[in-house]
Amino acid sequence: MTIKIDLKIFLFLAIFIITRQIEIYALLMIFALIHELGHFFMGLFLGFKPEALSIIPTGFSISFKAECINYNVKIKQGNLLAIKQILIALAGPLTNIILIIILFIYNMITQNQTLLNIPLDLMIYANILIFIFNMIPIYPLDGGRILKNITYIFLGLKSSYIITNKISNIIIIILTALASIFVLMYKNIAIILIIIYLWIIIIRENRRFNSKIKIINLISQKNIEKNVNS
Secondary structure, three states, X not given: OEEEEOOXXXXXXXXXXXXXXXXXXXHHHHHHHHHHHHHHHHHHHOOOEEEEEEEEOOEEEEEEEOOHHHHHOEEOOEEHHHHHHHHHHHHHHHHHHHHHHHHHHHHHHHOOOEEOOEEHHHHHHHHHHHHHHHOOOOOOOHHHHHHHHHHHHXXXXXXXXXXXXXXXXXXXXXXXXXXXXXXXXXXXXXXXHHHHHHXXXXXXXXXXXXXXXXXXXXXXXXXXXHHHHO
């Protein structure tokens, strides 16, 4: 398994150090790693082999090698791979929910306000943020992956790309508008950084979307011509 580092993470580190928010950023990255372990173990459980681990400004991202058998098993207009990818995508946010419950119960039983000298409410808050962020229906966040694979199963590959792309673009516009309000209210530069990073993801995925649709249309056209000629 290869390890990749997104160099933009050093820009995030520098900004959070300057704004004196490095502690919360470090805590978010620690729980983001635990979140990614949820994906990792679910992938192993489903028989996938880890391919690469990427360290990105908003956490970590792991990719797996897909087995051919998953493509061959049809489920409606999709295949078995889509079901497994939904389960893997859900495993990360579910890990954060489990952590929130454990921390809450620990606080209720022990009445302690800290764990390892870290405020429990801050740890719970960090996991809530990670859960909400990853469930945003923007591809390739977990929410976007879940949306893409569900639409793939019921509507087919091309429709899944189109629907996921449209929803991703609508959501980022809404989030940008909301972020502008929150920045004015809380004066928190972290909000700006996250929105900028999401826009980078959207722009990159839009380019990939256009390329994929062109390929799908080309293949469809060739199949039509083949059927006409036959």
